[in-house]
Amino acid sequence: MSLLELRDLSVTYAGDVPAVRGVSLSVAPGEVLGVAGESGCGKSTITNAVLRLLPKSATVGGSVLLDGEDVHGMSFGRLRAVRWATASIVFQGALHSLNAVRTIGRQIAEPILLHEPKTSRKAADLRVGELLEQVGLPARRARDYPHQLSGGQRQRVMIALALACRPRLVIADEPTTALDVMVQAQVLQLLSGLVKDLGLALVLISHDLSVLGTTCDRVAVMYAGKVVEEGPASVVFDDSRHPYSGALAGAFPRVGDPRFRYAPAGLAGDPPYPGDLPAGCPFHPRCPVAFDRCSEAEVELLDVGAGRRAACLRAGEAS
């Protein structure tokens, strides 16, 4: 059974700005789901919707089922219990998310002491040490302040923090952006290891489809608040059916492939502002293969075989 299930989720911000427009996704324990997309596509809004962290002015439609229970129907007390203990988030920007004037040990202990008030200080410290070692840092670093750690180490601390209350679902929002390639590889290796060892369900959000292609089981590509393609990770990256996923995959070239030599692949134009979407398929103004019908009506996700879906009139055509 899936641990997290989004059913036709929609989120509209104040001022009639639809950030998420009908997204259905699910993740099972031990599974890694990738969500790819660029700024403004709604991927971070989904993260916030899962733990009900959206501003009050946002209107939410559809449902978010965490272990079969609708998050948006929970009492506040129930929600508090679920946050961190069932599902937790590794927020974007590890460099700024930690409190600069408290040791990292105290920051990791905080959710533990809040969720299990009977825990003794000593037991909490022990657990902090365990968590730090789990993410590849020596337990003695608990006494350090954030500024004493490098970017990659701080990202490890953020992951330890997310694991503090033994959640079964972790959502990592751009966990490797702003990290060097080697540190990125270390963090991805760590996350994959945790999924295997702890049977976590992991949702990995990134604008880099090549990162998701190597780390995830399944990938959903979002554009303008909707999933435009979904399928097994490697095929979405290697043989995409939606021209937008193709462009995202091509944006990070395959080193050594002569097709990308002196030929950076990009798309003209910019991602649309969610409050002002083009008519028809929202991607059509930037689409290299658009034709007249694309501007008429929006295309729903179509089954294109082998566990894959794509929202494109041309998705059935061989690529």
Place this chain on the structure above:
Amino acid sequence: MSALAARGVHVRFGAARAVDGVDLEIGSGEIVALVGESGCGKSSLARALLGLVRPVRGTVECADRPLDYRRLKEFRRHVQLVLQDPSGSLNPRHTVYEAVAEGLRIHKVPGDERELVAAALSKAGLRPPERFFLRYPHELSGGQRQRVVIAGALVLEPDVLVADEPVSSLDASVRGEILALLLRLRTELGLSLLVVTHDLGLAWNIADRVAVMYLGRIVETGDTARVLTSPRHPYTKALLSVVPEIARQDPIVLKGEAPDPSRIPAGCRFRPRCPAYAAGLPAELAERCEKETLPVLPADRGHHAACVLP
């Protein structure tokens, strides 16, 4: 002829040997990628090449003449910088026109300012340029902002651009367009370009040559296609192996992070993290790794690696 060159450049910040002996040339009309991780010294080297920090040893040459630090203003007309994050490098209270015209005013460039600004904006792909004159940075998309920054550099008609991570803060789909623009500037204006990046894909996309930097030194350099398809230095091999792709070799994930430039180890500076050394080498080679001080790699067009392994 080289458009811009470093000859035996050393840059220090206190005890930190940020750049520890580098020879590098950017030929006229050439695109060179300077690749490395945070803290490897690549930005310090770029700053030295721009005359923003003075090397403690070695010289910077512009068009084969040593850089005269009393005439930096003149030098800056030839060598312009494109910064990483256009949201941070543009003044939010200046219009696009003011941002691009600023360089003209500082350098008191003769000619019609409006025409020069319009020409620079068109070269950077913002057309029709007049439509952008009165816009503020917050009204532009990330890609457009980066184009404004590039136009601000182009307006002085430089020979060389130094771009520090020119696309790392941009959306994936916009990135290719900016890289294509940089390639076009080379073809159409004959610009030379030094791109500082940690992104090997970017180097593969646009660079003629690549120089891989580690702990203050260039450890491998040569033609991009050669270095990236048959790397010789274990560090380059490891970096390439972690570029996320499907169906590639097993990633060689190095332990730890880039080490401290104030404590550069004796012998080969990469040895403490070198997978080849850790896997066990014949005693004779291992001893060379531990003791031999490797020479600075030459700035010529050949493929060189600072490694004693065959």
